[in-house]
Amino acid sequence: MRIGLVTDSCCDLPRDFLDQHQIVILPITIHGYDGTFIDSRDPVATRNFYRHQAEAGVTNFESEPFSVEQIRELFLSRLVLEFDSVFCLTVMQSRSQIFNHCTQAARAIITEYRPIREQANLTKPFTLRVFDSANIFAAQGLVVAEVARLISQQASNSEITKYIERLTQTTQGFLMPADLSQLRHQARRKGDKSVGFLSYALGSALDIKPVVRVYRGETTSVARIHGFHNGVEKLFLFAQAQLERGLFAPTICVSYGGDPAVVENMPAYQKLKQACKNHDVQLLLGEMGTTAGVNIGPGGVGLAFASEIEAVLD
Template structure:
């Protein structure tokens, strides 16, 4: 019996990695002008950003129970165990829905294991966790040990990101109006992180150059040996600044395994513009 890694579309990974390791992606729903689109199926991230540039205000909703049921049932019928690595449970109900559907499928297929693990993360941070899990499975590591590792990585994955504007986060309820007000008054670049699965404001910095320098300082403070781990970068339609960030991390000896555009789910809530870096803060035992 093989074990399949499943993620949702709040996870950002290069297509070649998803394809090589047969990582299945469950779609969140994107709502634009009273139309609902399945992320990555009915709408691509470039189309989402184009709509936002036109002034449209998209919304998201979690993976549907039907999509969970189809994915879990298909794998169960094929005799596959599943590990669903979810978008942060503090930011979405997808983890809880996955748990409810998994119980239903396990009751029907008694010999199949379906495990739901909260990545406490999103974007390339979840991607790093899923990729590392897939590498272990490829090496023949047991399902139980892989789940143990996923939980460890979820506790130690770092997100450091800079946005052009806090307005989308406030609109989506991901950050307080007070923090938004302060940011707008000062005309600053907010630097944020994720702590225990929730988005937190780290610092307010004037100017993109200073903000990137502050991000690099945080990377140096929070990471273990950058030469010995996977580091990912993501951007919200701002490849130029993402490449600047990549170059500065490489100057520290860091190995960047991907530079990805932030997908539709987080693009809706973060807005256009901004960059992020993702890494582990502690070496594995």
């Protein structure tokens, strides 16, 4: 059985990983003051977007996901022919309409695919499952990466489904902005109180950075750390400690709002990389997608792991 994997461009994974596993991306359009940018996880275009955003100091962006009709067209024109079964993993539904759009499109796809496959002499039925990853950005990437691993190991649909259900309950994502202005602007626009005005004012004045955790579909501020580089170092050491305690899934994802080489050169990241090698855990580092970037700003860092123990960042 040919099993396909679809996600949206909120998913932070390296481009070479996406290509290797033939993961299909649902693009997201970013509307800014000087036009639009279509985020399809192109590394060069993403870095240019961050560079432009940092130079212009722009904070006012809107994102627009694929419509129900666009998703339906993608599946019926291509995916029902390329695959016999598809798993679609979206950014958490409390943050975007992508899950709802995919769910609505799935109803039409399942009722309309048969003549298309029959014309191509494909006799097997087509199946489609849509899942809310219950997470965002690097943590959404972890869920997708783990499903890609199971597909490559030729796991059955039922095995993959059960694993996704556990992953969505154990994957924990952490975000640290380099600058609070973008995070607060977007949080206010969406009614998110994770970073209030007082926290923003004090944080900006004292260089105190919040660490935002995303877990089971909710976002909360779990720590405040003085200095961005100090905070990132603590975040990597924290992930290393969780790794050594034991993870639910053998993957850690890291994303950066800019050139990932910046993170690669950090000593704490190198320590985490060595720990992952020692424990046979894959460490995936890639560009933070523009959807993440317009929410927490250029230069931000995302990190994710899956653990059956709710991790507490001191």
